[in-house]
Amino acid sequence: MGEYKPPFTITNKILSYVSSISEKIGRITATSNMETKPHLRRNNRIKSIHSSLKIEANSLTLGQVRDVINGKIVLGEKKEIQEVKNAYAAYEHLSEINPCNVQHLKKFHGIMTKYLVKESGEFRSGEEGVFNGEQCIFMAPPARFVPQLMExxxxxxxEAQEDIHPLILSSVFHYEFVFIHPFSDGNGRMARLWHxxxxAKWKPVFEYIPVESQIEKFQDEYYEAISQCHVAGESTIFIEFMLSQIDKILTDISTQIGEQNKYLPEPVQKLLEVMEYxxxxxxxxxxxxxxxxxxxGFRRNYLHPAIELNLIQMTIPDKPNSRNQRYVKV
Incomplete structure (x- = not known):
């Protein structure tokens, strides 16, 4: 190992999460083929993009993000719409990323911040801080140190990829990247994309698991973990936080992709497969x-059983026969 080693401690909690996550990923991979579920893959990708941008104060709703990606006209700020287009372009090529290549990092930052940032695809030349809303979590290292720190x-x-589990490695990288804050803008989006x-290099199914949506749900805790690590001078707390969130999202995904749905009536399964969340x-x-x-026959065999199993909900539950009634997959 070289001279530089990000400081962290592998705790029993971390090892427990690694074991739990590995088991869940193995079960998901063995029982479900994501290639046969394009609706789920696409929906989870849209969730990833919406959540990652929402953390950075993009105000577009999930539906608006979906509409932008589908090429529909959306009333919103031009900057926010461009952020969605850029993020989608980046995530669509996620499988092409070599996570250990700094030139790939710059290339994808260029995609993520196209038309939005003056120093797009280049390390920052000015000083930056890490903010949660209006609150400054900490000031990043001076710009002159960034190239060396990133190298x-x-x-x-x-070197570490041979010895450190990808679940731990990705979390350490995420924290160290946020701490260095190498770009003038887009650091949070890039940290989550790279994570x-x-x-995904370890288990390709992660390409379609919206870890970002879990972070967005616990955004304050996300920034609090970063802040605590800054005070502690090491990333252990952040590793534990990220692994706990990945463990939670995998529980949700297991349900989503039908690990339990194999016991559902065939008509209900078919109905769920044609619906996006x-x-x-x-x-x-x-x-x-x-x-x-x-x-x-549709109501008797497909719709009503799905509603009874709480897999689909009515948008107007108190008026089941309303002509404005819609059905949403949950």
Missing amino acids: ELFAWMQ TAIL DVPYTSNALMEQLGLKARE
Whole structure:
């Protein structure tokens, strides 16, 4: 190992999370083929993009983000719409990333910040701080040290990947990257993208697991963990935080991709497969997707069982027969 070693301690809690996550990933990979679930893959990617941008104060809703990605006209700030387009372009090429290549990092920063940042694809020349809203968590190292710090971080990662588990390695990189804060803008988005890229090199299924959405749910705790690590001078607390969130999201994903759904009636499974999450559908739209013409059979065999199992919810539950009724996969 080279001279530079990011300080952290591998605790029993970390080892327990690594074991739990590895077991869940193995079970997901063995029981579910993501390649056969394009709706789920696409929906999770949209969730990743929406959540990562929301952490950075992008105000577009999940539905608006989906519309931008689908090429629809969205009323919103030009900057925020461009952020979505850029993030989608970056995530669509995630599998091409070599996480140990600093030139790839700069290239993808250029994609992520296209038209938005003057120093797009280049390390910062000015001084920066890490903020949670208006609160400054800490001031980043001076700009003149950034190239050397990044070179050392990538050199360490290149060597450490042989000895340190990717779950730990990705979390250490994430914290160290945020601490160095190498770019004038887009550091949080890049840290989360690179974290996912490292995990996806280990297990490709991570490309479609929205870890970012879990971070967004616990955003204050995310920044608090970063702040505590800065005070402690090492990243152990952040590693534990990130592994706990990955462990939680995998529990949700196991349910999503149908690990339990294999016991569902076939019509219900088919209905769930044609629905995207958080998208409201009319009964006519669902029947069309399924190629059905008999409304009563659709309600009896597909819709009502899914509602009873709490897999689909009505948008107007107190008026089940409303002509404005829509159905949402939950």
